[in-house]
Amino acid sequence: MAEGVNDVTAATWEQEVLGENGLVLIDFWAVWCGPCRMIAPTVEELAREYAGKVKVLKLNTDENPEIASRYKIMGIPTLMFFKGGQKVDQIVGAVPKPQLKAKLDSLINA
Structure with a gap:
């Protein structure tokens, strides 16, 4: 896993996401998903840029279908x-980095 980005699973979801007070970004992805691979480097860059401000996690939807189902993930990547x-x-789909930065900044400052 890339620096600043950790895996989250159904077993660790409660602790890593629901138990976290600050802002958490979860990248829902799958190995076979081309757009997921396209956005992964951007997510990794944001994890480094927002270190200490945003916790960045990745959840493999194929390995954790119960979480994907609980949050009604219909398309990936979903952030x-x-x-x-x-x-x-x-946000659903591979979007440009400036759009993700704007979203993170607005949520941090909310």
């Missing part, structure tokens, strides 16, 4: 944002 254990926003 979901949690704050204080509550889902506050999401």
